[in-house]
Amino acid sequence: MDNAPYHSALAEKLPTTSWTKSQMQEWLQQKNIQFDNNCLRVELLEIYKKHRPNERRYVVDEMINANGHQVLRLPPYHCQYNPIEHVWGICKNYYVHHIGENGYSNEEVLKTWNDTLERVTPEIWANCVRHTDEIILNDWKN
Template sequence: MVPSGKGNRMIVLHAGSRDKGLIDGCELVFEAKKSSGDYHQEMNGGVFMDWMEHQLLPNLDQPTVIVMDNASYHNVREPGSITPTMSSLKKTMQDFLTSCGVHYRPADTKIQLMEKIHINRKPIQYTADELAAQHGHVVLRSPVRHCELNPMELIWANCKGFVARNNSTFKLSHVKELIHASFGRITSEVWQTAEDHVLDIERKYRQRDGVDISVVAPVVIQVHEDTDSDSDSD
């Protein structure tokens, strides 16, 4: 009998490219400590940044555009770029204004402080972007709720399909073996097929919207730290 889907789960992180398929040394597979609840408690910014610094970046042998979606753990902000909100403590708001050299009265309300903060808010800086730039790379985030524009979604579907078809024991140790076996199937040709599919979708979107990228100025969309992608539920 096939289990209902409840029980322990595996968390998987990897990276790939057109010329290599999945990149050697970038795999991270570990068992979630909890069998239910939000997996972001374990797949979080700390885990992702550690993986990026010690596994991804050392295995990129040339300047690279690193494509990410807008999962919250991708969008950890640099401490100096975090701007207080109305839910912040009043002292936090005051300290922010002090760091900006902005005068305020101790008796100012949070609304009055927020008016000054809004004028002096700092541009968002993401830790992943800063880390990538230090090594000569650049981060490109796919549009919010457009996971179809990331080739990795098709790669995950390929891997998960392989695991599902070959999972005969439903034991976590066997699932982990199957996950690593699925990685070996993602050759450069498989990745190229996924990437070409995404490029075809991009072309169709541009044709539908009448966009000529040769004359369109770049647009930067600032995404809040808690923004997530459609694929986070996978």
């Protein structure tokens, strides 16, 4: 999975410098972390930093893990390792060359997208996966 923002929604919001003192106190209390009620907001943030989780947990990861699968996240800025990017490129290329053949009404645009997506066969997907595997193996060797 790539690191798109919609794939990276945190399962738990973690304190930031923009949080209020009461928000930080509530978070620390939920985690049973001791603090003095007279602490300043900046002091609460320091206490949080000493107890913050080592790993971020993402909503989508937890959903996938709950169903017996594991998420493998791609390195940032390496979309060539994701077969869907190759499929998407094929789709965009087809769409650009066929849009407007029958006009630009909402119905025709939707029909062109549907025609585009219907052309993505299991064989195309398999070829894109195979091509992606070759890129990964070649980069690994280099």
